[in-house]
Amino acid sequence: MHTIKITGVVAAAKRAREKLQGGIAAEHVDDFRRSVTRTITEVERICAEYKATPAQLPSASYQAYQFLKTLDLAKLPVRAEAADPAKPEAGRVRIKNLLPICAWAQGEINRIVTTAPSLALPVAIDRPDVAALLEFLTSNADIAEKICVNAKATPAALPIQSRQAYQWLRYLSDPDNLAAHLATLAAFRQTLAEPFWTEHLRVRNMHNAHTVYIDLCYSNVLYRFTATTKTITLRASEGFSGAPPEVIEALLRAAFTPGQTAAKSEVQAYSDSDDFLEIIAEIESLAEPPLQQQRGQHYDLNVVFDRVNALYFRGLVERPRLTWSTMHTARKMGHYQPHADTVMISLTLDDARAPAFVIDFVMYHELLHKQLGTQTVNGRRYSHTPTFRAAERRYPRYQEAVAFMAAMSRARTG
Template sequence: MPARTLQLRNFTSILEDIQIRFQAIAEKAISGMTMPTTESEQLLKDIRTTQQTILQRCQKRGCQPADLSDAGYRGFLWLIFLSDPDHFKQHLQFLSRFLQEWKAKTHRVVSVRMYNSPFVFQCKPGRDGYTVTIGEGFVSADPQTVQILVDCSVRSNRRNLTQLRALSRSAAYKRIMELIWQHSAQSSRSTHGNYYDLQQLFHKINAEYFQNRLEQPRLCWSSRRATRRLGYYHPDTDTITLSCYLDQQSIPPYVVEYVLYHEMLHKRVGLKEVNTYRLAHTAQFKQQERKFQYYEEAEKFLKWFTRT
């Protein structure tokens, strides 16, 4: 298997502990309790220490944070964002506003987690109450947006979910996510497979088809040998992932290059919004796709491949 991402032990539990401490501080703030500033200062210090520890581990292994697993990299970028005192304060203020609005509408117990999550919003009921996870992009949300988030948690309907979708595509949300997803350099540890190196292929395709103007996204091999979805581009995280199934001797180089070229086109062309839907394979995209030198051969191989 080509994916050689760096794994972090106990990182999930460390992040959960940080989330719990954030909520505890926010709860005290809205209850009017006298809260020693040392509690929030210690949390900020621990966040910075954890971030530095991860950097040191990467350096020790001769790799970069971008070589971490997807979950690990998400967490690391989140810690960098929160290491800034202004972002840390903003995060606490959002949690306080959300909890205030929540308590004004319901007596249900809630665990609220604001994180650099792969989804914008999630609300899960459980025995001990609700767990609400909110994308960090809402950290600068105004009171009306906070109210919509609470409404979606307490009693979701088509109207407030539509409002939420629109807010998650707003300039304010995107600005925060762009601040978080500022990629570090990437070593060949996570891009180099058994037969193909995504970083080398990216530079080759970038020179041949994009005049070296396409900024390198994060490049990854998938952890699963997917045969249906051979590649995908995540615009929110600026990441291209190719199925590790392609990293074998029986797959011709032009096929791997074609799949990567396809995903690089998604980065270049972007998405077109029509009636709140995002369209990726537009007429413009398909026209550009046909410019790949071995387009016909690659398409023929992939059609045969999906039938076998």
């Protein structure tokens, strides 16, 4: 008997599942049907060619095939996105120069970090060049916002690259975020200045002749390393801002040296950590449509808040703004935005399968953020302090809630 391997079936099923979870925009329904049908036909054609049945495929492929095969293509969850003003269609508003503005800011950040007389942390935010940079970031984020308002939209209506550029500008217009960003890049430079790395770069002929650029930016890429004859660029996610020294070291190893499986998995693990996801969620929330949706299909956030506040905070927490996220998430179930005093809970939890004690726990976690705030030590911001973790563990069904969410996250990403 042949072992048949068909590539792309599992990925196609995963994509389909994600689309179904968020609802499919009316104009994409036909494409969706066509692509599902095409995958099924292709699997069956290849199996027939090898005189086999799909049941003989490796089990992941077979399950993916079965999933696609059992979809009721006549009854897909259609989302009337374009008609809903709260969810503007991405790409409806265009701003020409956001990407060059970010590129200029990256250059300026690189200049500041490399020419700083001392790389001591924290980077002083009142240095004239840093103050000028902050002003540049803020005013450009403001202009982008104004253009969107004039178009009766929010930055959520920008095409994805411009939207992410705007989110990055807005995120760094917060002096604390900019300070953490600069301090992290300074820490990268300090690490590269250590004998191990100078030697390493020399051996690989990557020193002197080359200018090393390290950027933290906001995109869907975790990190990317590119080298030309004159420059070396490491571009990593803004989520690494504030990362501890061992993660910085691991990221450099993962990017600059071949192999390095351990370093790669350390970097990957950090990208799953609360600290990393907290930053991504904050950036992501900067382009959320201004929507305050408290009553979901299964849970009303006002009711959840009242219950959690009464049970665990003696009713002492002042009601923040409460909103469901507009999209499903796999790992990050809630977020607290201090500036907007808003608790956002993932739409994924608005589900009959999510028990009340789990959504209560997420609300409890976010209200702890509201109550305890953040601590800045040497320019690095900590929100999950030991005090925070101790308070979090006082939740009566803590272990059970954490385990439930881990299982849910595996089911969504696996």
